[in-house]
Amino acid sequence: MSPSIEKVFANDLEDYILELSKKAIYNILDQEAFDLYLEKKWFPSQLNGIKSESILSVNLIGQIRTYTNLSVLFLDENEVPVEKQIQVKLAGRMRVFIAKIDFDRGATFKPEDIQESWIALQPNFEKSMMQLNDLIGFESNKAIKAGKIIYSHNVIAPTIVKKGQSIQLYKRSGNLELTIDCVTGSDSNIGEVIMINCVNLRKKYLGEVISESKAIWRKSL
Known part of the structure; x- marks a missing residue:
């Protein structure tokens, strides 16, 4: 040959x-x-x-x-x-999603506010892979200007509880279960432990968020 x-x-x-x-x-x-x-x-x-x-x-x-x-x-x-x-x-090239409007931190991504585009394959592209379902309904963890690429590390799960929101804190004292009207000290999701400010009692606690409006006492501060 x-x-x-x-x-x-x-x-x-x-x-x-x-x-x-x-x-x-x-x-x-x-x-x-x-x-x-x-x-x-x-x-x-x-x-x-x-x-x-x-x-x-x-x-x-x-x-x-x-x-x-x-x-x-x-x-x-x-x-x-x-x-x-x-x-x-x-x-090669990869599909990305572009912001059509300015997004503030904490803004929710909606279908009408983003558009699909293609760019050359970038270094560390495996960290930027994202499906549309990974974006719609989720929130931005930073401000994003119109025309900029929305990267996966800028997308977070929607926040259930917002900072300063009213929340009921459940605290057990002996055989009694107390319900205290308080406000949250930070954004959070279910299962997270956050600081809760009970203004009427002039006290602060750590509470575990169990729903949009309820938390369980974990520690007095």
């Missing part, structure tokens, strides 16, 4: 492995949110002499990153299964 024919065969095999690698990655990533192009970063020499039909599977190793590791399982010349690791570089 001439060197030129060997090179063509090697390129065909490389393309085939890259295609299988892309399928393995798309088993994890949403294909509607990523348009990927894979490049060979490192393949072991043991893959040079195999045939495409001897490849049994290509599987992801660890997390998906700009440089992603995968394992190639194939049969050697003795029909013995062999597994080797490869590394590919991910390029």
Whole structure:
């Protein structure tokens, strides 16, 4: 076989492995949110002499990153299964969501206030992956200007209880259960322990939020 024919065969095999690698990655990533192009970063020499039909599977190793590791399982010349690791570089583009209006800190994201766009795949893109369902109804943890990308680390679960909101604190004293009208000292969600200010008693407590309007006494301050 001439060197030129060997090179063509090697390129065909490389393309085939890259295609299988892309399928393995798309088993994890949403294909509607990523348009990927894979490049060979490192393949072991043991893959040079195999045939495409001897490849049994290509599987992801660890997390998906700009440089992603995968394992190639194939049969050697003795029909013995062999597994080797490869590394590919991910390029392409990713879907993002853009603010159509200025969002204040704590503002709720609504469908009419955001729009879809595409940008080149960014470093650490795996930390920015986001579905529309991860955004709508959630809140911003910082001010975001119109036209800016909304990143996943700027999105938080909606706050059930707002700072300064009226709340009833339930406190047990012996066989008695007291109900005290107080106000919250910070934003919080169910299950969180926050400071609660009971102005009429001129006292402050730590209370565990159990609903939008109720908390259970945990500690006197």
